[in-house]
Amino acid sequence: MAKDMDERRLTRVLAVSSSGGHWEQLMLLRDSFQGCDVQYAATMEGLGERSGVGATRIVPDFNANKPMRVLTGLMAVAKVVRDAKPNVVISTGAAPGLIALLVGKMIGARTIWIDSVANSERLSLSGRMAGRIADLWVTQWEHLANRNGPVYYGAVL
Amino acid sequence: MILATVGTQLPFDRLIGALDELAPKLGVKVVAQIGAQGREPVNIEWRRTMEPRQFEALFLEASVIVAHAGIGTVLAAKRHRKPIIIVPRRAAQGEHRNDHQMATARQLGGSPGIYVAHDIDELGGLLSRTDLERPSPEAGRSIGALHSALRNFIQTGVAVS
Numbered sequence: 138m139a140k141d142m143d144e145r146r147l148t149r150v151l152a153v154s155s156s157g158g159h160w161e162q163l164m165l166l167r168d169s170f171q172g173c174d175v176q177y178a179a180t181m182e183g184l185g186e187r188s189g190v191g192a193t194r195i196v197p198d199f200n201a202n203k204p205m206r207v208l209t210g211l212m213a214v215a216k217v218v219r220d221a222k223p224n225v226v227i228s229t230g231a232a233p234g235l236i237a238l239l240v241g242k243m244i245g246a247r248t249i250w251i252d253s254v255a256n257s258e259r260l261s262l263s264g265r266m267a268g269r270i271a272d273l274w275v276t277q278w279e280h281l282a283n284r285n286g287p288v289y290y291g292a293v294l
Numbered sequence: 295m296i297l298a299t300v301g302t303q304l305p306f307d308r309l310i311g312a313l314d315e316l317a318p319k320l321g322v323k324v325v326a327q328i329g330a331q332g333r334e335p336v337n338i339e340w341r342r343t344m345e346p347r348q349f350e351a352l353f354l355e356a357s358v359i360v361a362h363a364g365i366g367t368v369l370a371a372k373r374h375r376k377p378i379i380i381v382p383r384r385a386a387q388g389e390h391r392n393d394h395q396m397a398t399a400r401q402l403g404g405s406p407g408i409y410v411a412h413d414i415d416e417l418g419g420l421l422s423r424t425d426l427e428r429p430s431p432e433a434g435r436s437i438g439a440l441h442s443a444l445r446n447f448i449q450t451g452v453a454v455s
Contacts, residue, residue, distance in 0.1 A: 162365070249444065290444075
């Protein structure tokens with residue numbers, strides 16, 4: 138009974154990323170979610186198991202070049218967000234993560250975008266769009282941070 | 295064993311082709327992940343894509359990694375402490391949408407255990423070296439500040455300025 142109460146009070150975090158570098162970076166940020174109730178979502182089967190983070194929801198990968206896929210992807214991501222009922226949505230990219238932030242924002246979650254460390258000269262397209270949605274908008278390059286733009290705290294490299 | 299990987303999104307025939315040509319002279323097994331659209335090599339073992347755990351197993355077995363300059367592969371090489379030789383994709387050759395891999399290679403080149411073949415002709419020389427270092431699995435010192443800022447925001451909703 139007491140345990141149920143505790144679990145209900147834990148901050149629910151939904152952490153979403155595409156496969157490859159986005160996922161590797163999300164895994165390096167895991168320490169930040171310590172003590173939270175975390176649900177991961179990825180665009181590739183087997184990633185969650187490989188990284189030992191337990192049951193991971195799968196969302197389709199999509200990008201702006203494939204408009205039809207965006208529509209089905211959008212609905213799949215929206216379902217994952219609604220199921221997770223997160224207090225916080227965090228993503229390291231790319232497009233599916235951006236949609237997760239948007240849907241999360243609509244249901245009242247705090248949203249965090251960490252732009253990939255791969256973008257050292259300019260934020261990614263998703264990253265630039267995330268600036269309009271995210272409550273915390275983060276770049277991993279100090280020279281890309283500015284007052285009206287993303288903030289810099291550090292990097293996973 | 296040398297493990298080559300070009301990631302899941304795009305082919306990188308310039309890299310796989312060069313490795314295919316070098317392979318008979320290397321005297322060591324080469325396994326390559328070439329991508330869904332990649333041109334098939336003849337002298338090396340290849341897969342188009344791999345399931346994450348299968349890829350992880352090959353990573354553990356490899357003595358050196360040859361890859362595009364993708365952050366995911368570099369971070370995996372650090373995690374497993376495997377020397378990595380990266381070849382940045384070039385937008386001008388249709389290998390990516392932009393030149394961010396050139397920037398990544400510039401930023402990372404010179405870090406211990408991370409070697410850059412800016413020109414594909416440098417690959418053979420790098421692969422014949424016997425003194426390749428292992429990279430450190432640690433992230434830089436700044437990751438701690440990133441963690442604490444994120445933790446703080448997740449718990450309180452207040453952004454550290």
